[in-house]
Amino acid sequence: MSRDLLFEIGVEELPASYVPPALEQLERGIRVGLDELRLAHGEAHTRATPRRLALAVEGVADRQGDFDEEAMGPAARAAYDAAGNPTKALLGFCQSKGADPASVRRVETPRGEYVAVTVHHEGKPAADVLPVMLARVATSLAFPKVMRWLDDETRFARPVRWLVALLGGEVLPVRAFGLEAGRESRGHRFLAPGPVPLARAGDYLHALEKAYVLANHLARRERIRAQIEKMAHDLGGEVRPDEELLDINNFLVEWPTAFAGSYDPRFHDLPNEVIITALREHQSFFTVRAPGTGDEKLLDKFIAVRNGDERGLDTIRKGNEGVLAARLEDAEFYWQTDLKRPPASRVGDLKSVVWMEGLGSLREKADRLVKLGGWIAGCLAPGERSTVERGALLCKTDLLSEMIGSGKEYASLQGIIGGWYATHSGEPQAVGDAIYWHYHPRGAGDELPKTAAGAILSIADKLDHVVGAFIAGKPPSGSQDPYGVRRAANGVVRILVEKELHLDLGGAIGQSLAPFTSGLDAARRNEIRAALDAFWRDRVRSALEERGVRYDSCEAALEARLDGDRPGWTDPADGLARAQVIDRFRGDERFEPLAILFRRVANIVEKATERLPGRVDRARLVEPMEKELADALESARERTRPLWAARDYDAILPALLEMEQTIHAFFDAVLVNAEDLPTRLNRLQLVSDVRALFVRGWDLSKVVVEGEKGQ
């Protein structure tokens, strides 16, 4: 027999962003809890509103499953005395397990002979074991911030005010948060303030819907979506898509009713980004756009979702319009005030703003960005150099503006608004664009800079940020990343990879570190450089793996020695291409034998203690196979020479694989470590040259071969 389980935690209004992670924990906690209790069960469904977190589990078994425990006792020789009678140790063991000494068996184990008993555990009724488990799961939910509301140590995101726990129609007496669970839920705060008694667990959704609570958050979300889309359509526009905003609205209401409002079209003189931010960040309103224009053309409308029914909508609309108008007036005031101060005139004021603790002012940061940005432009796009340098000098001035400095709700527009201000003050459009984009991408899903100078400035800004955190002694560790350094580095790698920019990342790290090293001794400098290299390499690796590259292909690509003897990770875009080629050639029959062989080659080359001559002396090649290898190497070099420059790795790898037979034949026929020293060194040089050609793209010794049996 089985019954449905319902567990609801009734709480004062939760922060919207807390709800989804809490639901995941609740579901996982209870599912694991049921499994540990050996209670068979069907599907689990989470339910949530701002005032409740709930889980409904179908068909939970009425009793725990019985089970037999194999309990190991003492060693056999300690279990019986010389006369073969049970010792105290054995009797004690039997007593602790409730077993008859006569039922003891002897078992062979790798550690010798032991005694064991089979203990039969009879399952208990589910109703007896569930309350403790449910209380434990409820009290161990984790939130970004928790609070106390009683004069004890009870903590939760907001005060818990009721609990419902039902197994079928039976109340489970869960005790937690100073409460005992019952069968009474609560309806909408204002539309149905009374208790909502539930006869059975399965009545939950239906009973709450009658009390103006749509507890199924997935269905509620779709209802909101349908309402706002229809409303936008009726206004002759479309909703600006924003799933995150939909989620926020969804977890602010129990009974959603959408309504539309307007604002004065004169505010369209402001950048659309400002209007969208005013609507979204503070009021959680949806923006309405002219269909098919992206964010280019906005209608002077917004759509909001209230928590309630149709009553009073005119009053509510008027109130919301008033608030929005005040916010837009603030933005307009900031905008007009800021336009009177060209960014160029604020550069000196950057001195007054501290950047990172103890690391100088934004003015100094601007100087560093000019240099670093200029250096990067020199590498990637010399034509952009002056644009980047000008953008670098101005890009932080918007932090001093009213819009960013005073209007907290517009802080997310940093950079973007700076770009607008620069262009309005007569800076070239390209400079404005570089500033506009220089914080992008601000997170994993964010847009990349759309201009070359913007991308370069963004890279420079983030490199400087990462170095700063390391110098300040705040590098990321474990889950701690106080300065968002990983996010910054991931942004750089994404730009390089997705825009296929072949920047020497190692060189750039060196450039970014240089301004900070004057006060450091050499040991500390080397220590920080090594930490930075390891950090950046790890970011590159993680970016490649996120793009589906096997971890060992990734290692092979990152451990390459690029032209100029740079580590393979210092060119992320190139690294990705090389790693993907390995994944494509794994099926080639020549590939795995070569990978295995290369570990040998690497060993031999690395073990050689003598100084190699530097180049192979063809006159010293005597064995036919070594001559053949030297020829094959020469021809592979010739054939691949133009391909390396074109980064045509899909052609390079097969060209190198051509040598597979010859290399194997060489190792079969020729003794590398010949007794004669010059011969040995010459052969080592040959082997090393072969390796070097491969290592320019891949260190194949890092490749793990499936089913490989030792070496």
Place this chain on the structure above:
Amino acid sequence: MSVDPARSLQEMMLALEAFWAGRGCVIQQPYPSEVGAGTFNPATFLRSLGPEPWRVAYVEPSRRPKDGRYGENPNRFQQFFQYQVLLKPSPIDVVEQYFDSLRALGIDPLAHDLRLIEDDWESPTLGAAGLGWQVWMDGQEISQFTYFQQCGGLDLPVVSAELTYGLDRIGMMLQGKDRVQDLVWAPGARGDDGRGLGDAVTWGDLWVRNEWEWSHYNFEQAPVEALFEMFRVWEGEAARLLDLQLVSPGYDAVIKCSHLFNLLDARGAISVSERVGTIARVRKLARRAAQAYAGLRRELGYPLIKDEAERAKWLAQAAEADDNAGARKKRAKTQDAEARP
């Protein structure tokens, strides 16, 4: 004439006083010194400390020099009126009580959109922090609702709920006014014989000139050097008075420091880098005031706890905490002594 909160601001205040008096609150009065919010009033800041129960409600005229707009802006002014309620311990139905108080103001929750929007409240100057909400009515923030977790840097053994109403804003919504200047403050009255006993008086009648003058003072005339000097003087006084266990005068000096900081800030005299440090100086004093007050109430034997057993329990707990702290100190001292040759 019956009280109609939608008619005038003073009737709103009367309705709230009646409502909270009916729920056991002491109706206190504004603090006679410049404060930035009702939280600074000792009836909240000091009384929220320690285990003693406390329920209080009062109007607090609050000064935010930086927010002044010379009386011209319809929504921003350097003096605004808060209604402050502190309920300690926080009742189990405190949210429902709050919404009932809105009903007492004539606000029908079914005809409006009332929401609790998360807000982690913090006062860096007071070393106070709590979790709760901004209350929104039709998109407008009308109240702050906070469960105090910390005050003066001390963890609070008993959690208070602090409810703060933005009277000016709620009044504008109730009276349907777009400009604060048009808000009716007093409705005027007529005698039984129909004779006028006084005309209606608006917010503008009372405060526009005041806003203009104070905005001039705050932004243009406040003497920076003298204010810095006063800050130093009151900072010294706070420390001196708190050393003497004169908690109320000492805390009063802390309030003065905080207001002086706000004035200097409005004058643009405090650079970004000095800002954090100056706030920390005030916070340090607030913390000392909190510690002094908590110690004082304990010495007095927590007189507001009327239940003897409860009183004994809290006093015993405080003694135990002392013992633990003492033992820690002693251990540290012994280790220190052992570490010495």
